[in-house]
Amino acid sequence: MSTHEAVQAGETPSFAAASVRARMRYQLIATMLSAPAIALMFLLLIGPVVAVLLLSFTDWSLGDSDFNWVDMATYQEMVEDDIFWKAIANTLIYVGIVIPGSIILGLGAALLIESVTVGRSFWRAVYFLPVMSTLIAMAVVWEFMLNAKFGMVSQVLGFFGVEAKSWLQEPDTALPALCLIAIWQALGFNMVLFMAGLTSIPRELHNAAEVDGVRSAWDRFWLVTWPLLTPVTMFVAIITAIRSFQVFDTVHVLTKGGPDNATMVLVYQIYQEGFEFFRSSYASALTVVFLGFIFLLTLFKVFVVERKVHYQ
Amino acid sequence: MSSVHIQNITKSFGKVEVLKDVSLNIPDGEFVSLVGPSGCGKSTLLRIIAGLEQQSSGQIRIDDRVIDNVRPSERNISMVFQSYALYPHLSVFDNISVPLRMSRLNSIQRLPGLRHLLPGARAVEKGIRADVEQVASLLDMKQLLDRKPGELSGGQRQRVAVGRAIVREPHAFLLDEPLSNLDAKLRVHMRTEIAQLHRRLGATFIYVTHDQAEAMTMSDRIAVLMDGELVQVGSPDDVYNEPQDIRVAEFIGSPRINTFAGEIRSDGGVDLLGVPTGLVTDAEAGPAQVGLRPEALRLVPVGEGVFAGTVTHIENLGAELMVHFVNENMERPAIIRLDHIERHRLDVGESIEIDFLPGAVRLFGPDGARVPTEEFMEKQLVNA
Structure with missing residues (x-):
């Protein structure tokens, strides 16, 4: 019926x-x-x-047998905590550098690898290596590379007359150094996603562009490649953003949030408060803030990305 | 508008030779169809003319200019792709204006956003708008200009692709099976529209299709490609009535031509299924194939026919009737086309007798090439 x-x-x-x-x-x-x-x-x-x-509305610490409701007191403390604001600022700077850095370089690598005819899979493997290796292990390598005396980075920069530094121990270079490592690691993953996106662009569209009078690779990029990669780019941006917000391992291994909180990020502060100072309620409040950021990203993805960037 | 000259083009992909020494001169303003079964190399030839594929040897000229090493973007040839290849993120207006923007704006003015800001670009943009609107009204799609390709039907997309091709004034238009993604009814309609467009523009059209009906109805000349070779070039009438190769005869015309086992006797007479046809030829004696179009066969009263057969199937097309029949000497059923008035005389399983005019017979040698024939009576008169 x-x-x-x-x-x-x-x-x-x-x-x-x-x-x-x-x-x-x-x-x-x-x-x-x-x-x-x-x-x-x-x-x-x-x-x-x-x-x-x-x-986050209690005063409970790890190991306590009892707790009291304290309303917004924990949040009050958080708002007055300088380290918290430092962590928020550092996290946003970190995300703000890593997203464009890994997207532009990932897309560049994908375009370059697509354009070569020989050794394509070799280059793909090389760029993808950092993704497959454990970041904690690779962080040790980076620690050596960034060492002031015998680090490769310092030596190469020294060749160009730049003064050697303990890049990870200086307040003004520690965070950029961590960003560099993050970009190095995310680049390969983003590149693979972009390569998949590039192969899904119909060949006839490039042919049509050519017949329509598109002469330079620059014009072809703006007319065909970039617009058709928008869905992939948005996806890559969201993935990179979420992963960057979660940055913890390099901070823990290389800087422990220092020097002078220059590399203190949100998740590392959560870890410190929760598992080093055992202030579970404060860590919880920080986690709520962290979840708030992730939630905003998700909303952005659902309402902007998924609605606006699909053509068919 | 210009003439296109194709000289001794060959193309190999690895060891596979897709085009074998193809030569074709297309005068200014002609509508030429490249027709052939799939895989015959017709699309490859079109892509070579466009410059999207490099020939292995041979030369392409537009008027007197050799364009072999000229990039597609510099050839000033426009093309309609089978998939239409519209830019999915651009509106219909922007799609059609791409060729104009590429030629009239410089690379800084073309940057997204800047063409509305720079004063020089704004003036050019005004001219582009006028030209695009003119094309839109020519193709009757002014109301579609703000839509995205994703919001259009197949026929509308096809129209946008044509609009993008005609908006500038190219040397020639290349069309690669532009109607194959449309439904049957729309295809017939667009056939007429494209033919009319060609008449109105007076431009050189090179049209690739595997559909012989499209080639027959639209072209000034048809070039039949088979296995990478140009087998015959001629007007639709020519190709239909005087096929120079059995493959051409079988490819052009629907339903396809009937072929019967034949023989050239040692005295020059031509037999069809063992029956004399009344034709003679100078060709060598031996087996041959006899082609007869379905409309060349006639149904005649019992006792008057050249050969007999049994009806196996009747296709009723309303205005006409396709009667399939077979006899013991035939390898496969033949088809006879009858006018609607003769319909009630026939039933499946019935015996019929068939006759034909000797002049309608097309004789092909064992290699498939056309063998010239003469009617016996005339020859006799000449000899006497």
Whole structure:
């Protein structure tokens, strides 16, 4: 019976009662069948978030047997905490450098590799190596490279007359050095995504551009390549943004947030407060702020990216 | 507008030779169709003319200018692609204006956003708008200018692709199966429209298709490509009535030409299924193939036919009737085209007798090439 017929049948009272009962049974079965999934979702996904949110309104520390509700006191403390603002600023600077840096270089690498005919898979593998290696292990390598005395970076820069520094120990170069490592690591991943995007551009579009009088690679990039890569670029930007917000491993291994909080970022502060100072409630409040940023990114992705950049 | 000269073009992809010594001169303003089955090299030839593919040897000239080493963007040839290849992020207006912007704005003025700001660019942009609107009204799509290609139907997209091709004044238009993505009804309609457009513009059109009906209905001349070779070039009438190769005869015309096993006797007479046809030829004796178009066959009363057959299938097309028949000497059923008035006389399984005019017979040798024939009666008179 089609919906239309069902509606017509529903006009007579006895049928209506029967159809209401049928609909309720249908609803009940549907609810029962989805109950396990919903329960797991609350337990594993929403539950922890709610727990963190509740925790941030208490004065609980790890190991305490009791706690008090303190309303907004923790947040009050956070707003007055200079390190918190420093961490927010550093995180935003970090994200602000790593996103454009890894996108432009990743796209550049993808375009260059696409344009060569020999050794394409070799270059792809080379650029992808940092993605596959463990960043903690590679951070050790970077620590040597950035060493003031025998580091490769210092030696090469010294060749050009730039004074050697302990790049990771100086307040004004430590954060840029971490950004450099992050770009180095994200570049390969973004490049692979861009290469996939490039191969999905129909060849006939490039042919059409050529016939339409497009002479230079520059014009072809702006007319065809870049607009058709917009969906990929947005995706890459969001992924890179989320990963950059989560930066922790290089900070922990190389600088521990120093010198003088120059590399203190949000997640590292959460780690310090929660697991070094055992101030669980303060760490929770920081986590709520962190989740707020991620939530904003997600909203941006859903409402801007997914609506605006698909052509077909 | 210009003439296009194709001289001794060959093209190989690795060891596969796709084009073998193709030569064709296309005078200014002609509509030429390159037609052939898929894989015959017709699209490759078109892409070589456009410059999107480099020939292995041979020469392409536009008027007197050799363009072999000229990039596609410098050839001033426009092309309509099979997939239309519209820029999906640009509106219809912007799509059509791309060729104009590329030629009239410099590379700084072309940067996104700047063409509305720089004073020089604004004036050029005004001219471009006028030209695009003129093309839009010519193609009757002014109301579509603000839409994106994704919001258009197949027929409308095809029209935009044509608009983008005609908005500048190129030396020639290349069309690569532009109608193959449309439904049957629209295809017939667009056939007429493109032919009219050609008449109005008076430009040189090179049209690639695998659909012989498109080639027949639109072209001044048809160039039939088979396995990379140009087998025959001629007017639609020529190609249909005087095919120079059995492959051309079989490719052009729907339903396809009937071919029967034939023989050239040692005295020069031509037999069809063992029956004399009333034709003679100077060619060597031996087996041959006899081609007869479905409309060249006639249904005649019992006892008067040259050969007989049994009806296996009847296709009723309303105005006409395609009757499939077979006899024990034929390898596959032949088709006879009848006017609608003769319909009720026939049924599947019925025996019929067939006759034909000797003048309608097309004789092909064992290699597939056309063999000239004469009607026996005339020859006799000449000899006497």
